[in-house]
Amino acid sequence: MPHEVMIDLIDDPTFLMSDYDPQAGRTHSVPVALPTRSKAARAVVLKRTVLRRPVEFVRWVIAHELAHAHLRNAGRFPGDDPEHAADALAAEWGWPKPAGWGW
Ligand SMILES: [Zn+2]
Structure with missing residues (x-):
């Protein structure tokens, strides 16, 4: 997770x-x-x-939820789906959605 994201959450x-x-x-x-x-x-x-749950899932879901908090439950840009945005950020931070996980 980028330092500025940690600061965004920790200092808020x-x-x-x-x-x-x-x-x-x-x-x-x-x-x-x-x-x-x-x-x-x-x-x-x-x-x-x-x-x-498997550790890969735990890491991803925590990153996904922190991404939602960082994005304030919005997308990264107008029209971006908030769920897709949280998945994309979690993956960018090193915790991709585990393959085969179905909702
Ligand atoms: Zn979500």
Whole structure:
């Protein structure tokens, strides 16, 4: 991940990242920072069950979600699909979508 992307996320007080352990019958409160006048809050929440997946998938999904946060859930340019953009950035950063993974 490029240094400027890490700084974009780490230095942003409106960005939070957390995880949770989903359990039947329990709810989870997602921590979200307060937005500012000029910035909407950003959050990445990962289910710990992701750790049951192959490591290549785990690395890709974390990079993909951080790409969404960096892109503020938008594309890289007008008309760019946000999902495609997040996949492309994750791959650019060294974590391509694992082959054969189907949604
Ligand atoms: Zn996505």
